[in-house]
Amino acid sequence: MNRFTYTRPENVADAVRSIADSDTAKFIAGGTNLVDLMKSQVSRPTHLIDITRLPLHQIEETAQGGLRIGSLVSNSEVAYHKVVERRYPLLAHAILSGASAQLRNAATMGGNLLQRTRCYYFYDVGTPCNKREPGSGCSAIQGYNRNHAILGASDQCIATHPSDMCVALAALGATVQVIGKNGARSIPFSDFHRLPGETPHLDTNLLRDELITAVELPSKGFAEHFTYLKLRDRASYAFALVSIAAALELDGNTIKDARIALGGVAHKPWRDPEAESVLIGQTVSDEPFRSAAQILLRNAHGYRHNAFKIDLTGRAVVRALQQAANQQPASQHGDHAGQVAEQQS
Numbered sequence: 001m002n003r004f005t006y007t008r009p010e011n012v013a014d015a016v017r018s019i020a021d022s023d024t025a026k027f028i029a030g031g032t033n034l035v036d037l038m039k040s041q042v043s044r045p046t047h048l049i050d051i052t053r054l055p056l057h058q059i060e061e062t063a064q065g066g067l068r069i070g071s072l073v074s075n076s077e078v079a080y081h082k083v084v085e086r087r088y089p090l091l092a093h094a095i096l097s098g099a100s101a102q103l104r105n106a107a108t109m110g111g112n113l114l115q116r117t118r119c120y121y122f123y124d125v126g127t128p129c130n131k132r133e134p135g136s137g138c139s140a141i142q143g144y145n146r147n148h149a150i151l152g153a154s155d156q157c158i159a160t161h162p163s164d165m166c167v168a169l170a171a172l173g174a175t176v177q178v179i180g181k182n183g184a185r186s187i188p189f190s191d192f193h194r195l196p197g198e199t200p201h202l203d204t205n206l207l208r209d210e211l212i213t214a215v216e217l218p219s220k221g222f223a224e225h226f227t228y229l230k231l232r233d234r235a236s237y238a239f240a241l242v243s244i245a246a247a248l249e250l251d252g253n254t255i256k257d258a259r260i261a262l263g264g265v266a267h268k269p270w271r272d273p274e275a276e277s278v279l280i281g282q283t284v285s286d287e288p289f290r291s292a293a294q295i296l297l298r299n300a301h302g303y304r305h306n307a308f309k310i311d312l313t314g315r316a317v318v319r320a321l322q323q324a325a326n327q328q329p330a331s332q333h334g335d336h337a338g339q340v341a342e343q344q345s
Contacts, residue, residue, distance in 0.1 A: 001038050008050040012179060012211065018049045020181045020209040027051050027211065029072055030106040032099075033115040041125050042116075042132055056110075056213055059083070065219035068177075071110030071212040075165065076101070078109060087221040090247055093228040093329055094168035100237050110212035113166060113176065113192065116203060117159035117267075118239050119148065130156045131200045138200075146305040147241065150313070151297070152266040157200030158303065160264055161193060162239050167263035168228060170271050171245035174217050180210035193268030200267070222247030222259065227323040229330040230263075231316055240264035242313045246320035248279075255279045260292060260321070265300075265313055272296050284325045286318060293317035 009015040019025050026045035028034055029052055037043035056070040059081055067088065069078060078084055079095040095104065121127045121139040128137035140148050140158050148158040166189075174189040193204050206212070225248040232238040243263035249256045258279040262270040275295040282288040293314040300310045323330055 002041070002044045002046070004045055005047045006050065007047070008053060010053060012054055012056075012213065015049055015051050015054060016179060016181055016209060016211055018047075019211070022047050023208075025049055029108045030074070030111050032103050032107045033111065037116065040123050042123060051211070062216060067217045069109050069215045069217070071108060071214055073109050075099075075104040075107045075109070075112060078165075079104065087223050088172065088217055089223055089329065090171065090221070090226040090228055090245055091165065091168045091217070093226075094164045094243075094245060097228060097230045097243075098164035109165075109215055112163055113212060113215070114204065114206075115163055118162045119159040120144070122159060131159060131196075134199070134201050141303065144305055145303045147239070147264075148303060148306050149266050150300045150302050150306060150309050151262070151270050152195040152268070153301070154196045154198070154200070156198060157196035157267065159196070159200070159267060161203075161266065161268050163269070164228070164230065164240065164243060164263060166193070167243055167261045167269045168245045169215065169217075170269035171247055171259040171261035172217055172221065173259070174215050176212060177214040177216060178206060178210045178212050180207050184213070186216075189269075190271060196267045203267075220249075220257075222249060222257075225250055225324045225327055227320050227328065227330045229316055229320040229323065231312065242309060242316050244313075244316050244320035246317070246324040248284075248321070248324045250284065250325065253284050255282050255284060255288070258292075258321075260296065260317065262296065262313065262317075265309065270296070279321075286322070289318045289321040290314075292321070 024045055025047040028048045028050055056072040058070045059073055060068050062068050075095050079092045084092050121129050122131050127139045130138050138157050149160050169189050176187045176192050194202055227246050230240050230243040232240050240263050245261040247259040258276045260276055275292045278291050279288050297314055302310050
């Protein structure tokens, strides 16, 4: 780990001023990802700005009937908050499917949004990685790529975004509130994370001098018909091979609204409005569910070790929609995909 200086601002204005004054400074809160990156020499900030004392720890109702979650609220606090459990259970289930209890107690809302890929080549500073060192190449494309992207990748990067929480936020249509030296702004969740394109080292559209202050949830939480299905190689403390946040609004047996977001398959949580729109007005059944899955995966591309994820994702989307329609949230302790995935590889 490199040497660095450390400060702890007492207010948001000082924190923004501190980050703007240094090209190599980083904010730190829970540190559950950044500290690992520093230990591995992937990230080498010369100055850390501890934001844990900033007044960003509140969960409160919004005037529009939604919920505002401060960026320093821990993942555990969000998952077990009574309003989240009652009105946004999809978010609670997604959070509880990720990491360990100890990490969820330390990790923050804002930090979860900014966690970086778990691509093994990204963490190995002895290998080329365009995300870590632009222009050096992508070792995963010709290397071992079992956990890598099947959607939205480029010839520069095929890494995937690791968050479970962000998949649920994408499905719910959250917004991210940020503030920087030029003032505050609101970023739709669909625009917050980036696909790799020619700039895989840029994970988000957050400006370097901006601080996440909150995440806002809309009033509609899909609290009756939802599921978060996570397929992984082992039943605990594993990143998703494929995950699906599915939510439906039903009028009897007719679909009035639908949300589908995928994790583990792209550089950002993957959502396709066309796939959702094909469900609107349909009667609950496997046929429209399969149609939605086909649209979601129409541009999917597998590599040597991960082509099985295309079929696995399609079947998982249908399963998740079935469970959402039947009010059967997935268990987060038994949905592991190792045997199924190996049979497809």
